[in-house]
Amino acid sequence: MSKRRVLTGITTTGTPHLGNYVGAIKPAIAESQNPDVQSYYFLADLHALIKAQDPQRVQQSRLEIAATWLALGLDTDNAIFYRQSDIHEIPELAWLLSCVCAKGLMNRSHAYKAAVADNEADGQSDADRGITMGLFGYPVLMAADILMFNAHKVPVGRDQIQHIEMARDMAGRFNHIYKGDYFTLPEAIVDEKVEVLRGLDGRKMSKSYDNTIPLFVSEKKLLKLVRKIKxxxxxxxxxxxxxxxxLFQIYSAFATVEESADMRQRYQQGIGWGDAKNEVFEYLNAHLREPRERYEALMSDPAYIEQVLVKGAERARAEANTLMEKLRVAVGLGRFQ
Known part of the structure; x- marks a missing residue:
């Protein structure tokens, strides 16, 4: 029986924070250790160029995110961990898919429509002002990420469900036009149990709101940030x-059921905010101390991280090459015999 294939991409535009850990990293790492699942985890660095055109930021984010996943226990023997930009077959597949993808489908993309709406709200005469082809064609590249490895399941937030539906549409059209079962139709997996962690100001923890608590800040900085929680x-x-x-939500995201119940009782008894913040800091700091040490060691040894990613890319490209050879023949780009 073939393994169920699950694929997750991590955009390399910032520093991982507690919200990323609770919402995506923690459940994904647990899945990477499941022998019945073939997991694919990749640094979505080509996607990052849509939002970030600061080379140093992108490079640093790639290193930080790779170090974070490894420090937290990603099983790279079972899971395949790679950089998107190392798999040259992915942009090639994106082109093949773009040639069967209707422009009208891209017109309906939430991200594109939001950018157009912003221009219209600003009174721009050109509704497409400042919108790049990278943003417009983002769903095609995302479809290529997924379909390259014929992923069965793709864990996403609700805002990404549309992109999985678009990938299904492109896969179905390609299969129909070229008369074959080349692609599996992927399914979006939305885990309603995964919490959306709130940030320092009470809104969703997000780099956009500048309200995050980075995962591996120093003890001194962590204490300072916890004390700033509204x-x-x-x-x-x-x-x-x-x-x-x-404060309680962040604590509960890391604590056991019993520990959360005990803290809930202390809230009812009137624990002071200063005491609560000190306890949350102590708990988080103890939980993150060992992975922080591993993270710092990894960040000081980028050559090791490079070695891990190159090994992952070799495994990924072995699969990608096989599929692309088949697809090139399907569309008429096969080698002459």
Missing amino acids: TNSLEPGEPKDPDTCT
């Missing part, structure tokens, strides 16, 4: 509602 004006001794508290 709370209300209730005094010590007054009961507090844990369900509306960012």
Whole structure:
């Protein structure tokens, strides 16, 4: 029986934070250790160029994200871990898919429509002002990422479901036009149990809001950030509602069920915000201390990270080459015999 294939991409435009860990990294690393699943994890560095045109930022983010996943226990013997830009077959597949993809489908992309709406709201005479072909064609490249390895499942947030549907559309059209079962139709997996962690200001933790807590900041910086988490004006001794508290949510995302229940009781007993923040810091710091040490060691040895990614790329390209040879023949670009 063939393994179920699961694929996850990580855009390399920033530093991983607690929200990334809880929402994506932690469940993905657990899946990477499942022998019944063939997992593909990649640094989506070609996608990053759509948003970031600062070479140093992209390069540093690639290193930080790779080090983060390795420090947190990604099983690279079971899972295939690689850089998108190392798999040259992916842009080639993106071109083949773009030749069967209707422009009207891209016109309906949420990201493109949002960019057009922003221009119109700003009173721009050109609705496409500042919109690159990278942004417009983003769903095609994402489809190539998925279809290259015929992933069965793609874990995504709700805002990404449309892209999986577009990948299915392109796969189906290609299969129909070239009369073969070249591509598996992927399915979006949205885990409703995965929490969206709130940031320092109570909104969703996001680089866009500048409200994140980076995973591997120093102890001193971590304490400073935890103390900045927004709370209300209730005094010590007054009961507090844990369900509306960012501090409690962050604690619960890392704590056991029993520990969360104990903290919930202390909220009802009126724990002071200063004491609560100190306890959350101590808990997070203890939880992250060992992976932080591994992360710092990895960041000081980029040659090792490069070795791991090159090995992953070799495994990925072995599969990609086989599929692309088949697809080239299908479209009439095969070798002369």
